[in-house]
Amino acid sequence: MPTIQPLPESTNVLIVGAGPAGLTAAITLAAAGVDFVLLDRLAEGANTSRAAVVHARTLEVLDELGATADLVARGLTVPRVTVHDRASTIATVDFDGLPTRYPFTLITPQDVTETVLLEHLRAAGGDVHRPYRVTELAGTADRVTVAYLDASDTPGTLRADYVIGADGMHSLVREQAGIAYIGGDYPESFILADVRMTWPVARREVALYLSPQGVSVVIPLPDGNRSNRYRVIATVDEAAPEPTARDIQTVLDARGPGGPVQITEVLWSSRFRVHHRLAEHYRAGRVLLVGDAAHVHSPAGGQGMNTGIQDAAALGPLLARVLAGEPEELLDTYEAARRPIARDVVALTDRITRVATLRSRPARTARNTALSALTRIPRIRHLMAYRLAELDAR
Structure with missing residues (x-):
C-alpha cells in the first residue's frame, strides 16, 4: 500500500x-x-x-545493493540475441562468454x-x-x-x-x-504488447526481425509453469492506441519467421513514439x-x-x-x-x-551481408555482446 x-x-x-x-x-x-x-x-x-530487459552490468550494480538474486529468481535468463530476415538468420550474439557473474540477459x-x-x-x-x-x-x-x-x-x-x-x-x-533536453524524434510509431502466442523460436533467445515494413522484436517473458508469454515490439507507420491481436498478428505474419505463429491473447498493449534526447x-x-x-x-x-x-x-x-x-x-x-x-x-x-529500419532493397541487402560477415568473427561477436550488456560502463 x-x-x-x-x-x-x-x-x-x-x-x-x-x-x-x-x-x-x-x-x-x-x-x-x-x-x-x-x-x-x-x-x-x-x-x-x-x-x-536487465543487462549484466545492471545486475552487477544491483548485486551490490542486494537485489539481484531476487530479480534473477523471478526472471528468465536468455543467453543470446538473434537477428533475422524472415526465416533466414543473419547474426547470433551470445552473452554466455562474457566476463561477468551474469553472462546473460535477464528478462524481468x-x-x-x-x-x-x-x-x-x-x-x-x-x-x-x-x-x-x-x-x-x-x-x-x-x-x-x-x-x-x-x-x-x-x-x-x-x-x-x-x-x-x-x-x-x-x-x-x-x-x-x-x-x-537536446535531440529529436523518429517518424515511426511503435507497437508494444505482451501476448500469449505460439512461437517457433526457442525461448532462450531474443529474436530481432528486419524487413522492408520495419523492425520487430520478440522477447520471451517469464511465465510460471506456462511458456507462451512474449513481448512484441514493432515499428509501424501509425500504430493503434491499443493494438489488437489482429494488429500484432498482421505484423508477425508479414515480418516473422514464417512458421506457426498464432496470437491467442493480448495481455496488455500500447503504442509509443521514440525520441533520442540527452540533457x-x-x-x-x-x-x-x-x-x-x-x-x-x-x-x-x-x-x-x-x-x-x-x-x-x-x-x-x-x-x-x-x-x-x-x-x-x-x-x-x-x-x-x-x-x-x-x-x-x-x-x-x-x-x-x-540501420534496422532501412527500406530500400539495395541498402537492406548490403546491411544483411555486412552484419552476417562481421558476426562470423568471434572478436566482433564478443564486442557486440560486451557493449549490449553495458559492461563497457564499468
Missing part, C-alpha cells in the same frame, strides 16, 4: 519519481543512512511490463523489477510517498524549496538540500531547473537528474532502464559523501562519468534503429 502519512517539512534529499531509477537512488541513500523523501505522482506503482518485466526494488527499499527502512505531484522548484545557494499537491490537491512545500529528478522524459524537475547537463546547482529525465532513446538493445538504474546507483553514494562533509564539487564527477555513457548509448541505439 502507498505511504499516506504527511510529508516532513524538510529532508536531505528529495527524489521525484519512483520508477526503477528513483527506487535505486532511494536504496543507495537508505543504505548510507541519508534522510530522504521519495515522491511519486501515481497512486500505485507500475502494473505493466514496459521495460523488460518492469513491474516485477519495481516490486523487487521496493521490497529492498522497505527492508532498508524507506518507502514511497504517493500520490504527490511536484509543481514548482525554487532553489537558493543552500537548499531547494519544492511545491507539491497531494491526493486532494492540497498544496504544500518541502525543503531539501538536494533534489534528484527521476521523473521521466517529461521531467518537471529538469524543466524547472532550466536544463535543455545538456546532469546537474544544475542542487538539482540532479537520473534515468529518462536525463536521457531517452530507442528501445533498440534494451538500454534505457539499465542506464537509468546505473545513473542512480552512481549518484546516491556521491550525495551521501557530500552530505557527510566532503566537498560539494564531488557532485560534478557524476555528470563527468555518466553523461558520456548516456551519449554513447543514445548514439548506439540511434544507429541500430536507423
Whole structure:
C-alpha cells in the first residue's frame, strides 16, 4: 500500500519519481543512512511490463545493493540475441562468454523489477510517498524549496538540500531547473504488447526481425509453469492506441519467421513514439537528474532502464559523501562519468534503429551481408555482446 502519512517539512534529499531509477537512488541513500523523501505522482506503482530487459552490468550494480538474486529468481535468463530476415538468420550474439557473474540477459518485466526494488527499499527502512505531484522548484545557494499537491490537491512545500529528478522524459524537475533536453524524434510509431502466442523460436533467445515494413522484436517473458508469454515490439507507420491481436498478428505474419505463429491473447498493449534526447547537463546547482529525465532513446538493445538504474546507483553514494562533509564539487564527477555513457548509448541505439529500419532493397541487402560477415568473427561477436550488456560502463 502507498505511504499516506504527511510529508516532513524538510529532508536531505528529495527524489521525484519512483520508477526503477528513483527506487535505486532511494536504496543507495537508505543504505548510507541519508534522510530522504521519495515522491511519486501515481497512486500505485507500475502494473505493466514496459521495460523488460536487465543487462549484466545492471545486475552487477544491483548485486551490490542486494537485489539481484531476487530479480534473477523471478526472471528468465536468455543467453543470446538473434537477428533475422524472415526465416533466414543473419547474426547470433551470445552473452554466455562474457566476463561477468551474469553472462546473460535477464528478462524481468518492469513491474516485477519495481516490486523487487521496493521490497529492498522497505527492508532498508524507506518507502514511497504517493500520490504527490511536484509543481514548482525554487532553489537558493543552500537548499531547494519544492511545491507539491497531494491526493486532494492540497498544496504544500518541502525543503531539501538536494533534489534528484527521476521523473521521466517529461521531467518537471529538469524543466524547472532550466536544463535543455537536446535531440529529436523518429517518424515511426511503435507497437508494444505482451501476448500469449505460439512461437517457433526457442525461448532462450531474443529474436530481432528486419524487413522492408520495419523492425520487430520478440522477447520471451517469464511465465510460471506456462511458456507462451512474449513481448512484441514493432515499428509501424501509425500504430493503434491499443493494438489488437489482429494488429500484432498482421505484423508477425508479414515480418516473422514464417512458421506457426498464432496470437491467442493480448495481455496488455500500447503504442509509443521514440525520441533520442540527452540533457545538456546532469546537474544544475542542487538539482540532479537520473534515468529518462536525463536521457531517452530507442528501445533498440534494451538500454534505457539499465542506464537509468546505473545513473542512480552512481549518484546516491556521491550525495551521501557530500552530505557527510566532503566537498560539494564531488557532485560534478557524476555528470563527468555518466553523461558520456548516456551519449554513447543514445548514439548506439540511434544507429541500430536507423540501420534496422532501412527500406530500400539495395541498402537492406548490403546491411544483411555486412552484419552476417562481421558476426562470423568471434572478436566482433564478443564486442557486440560486451557493449549490449553495458559492461563497457564499468
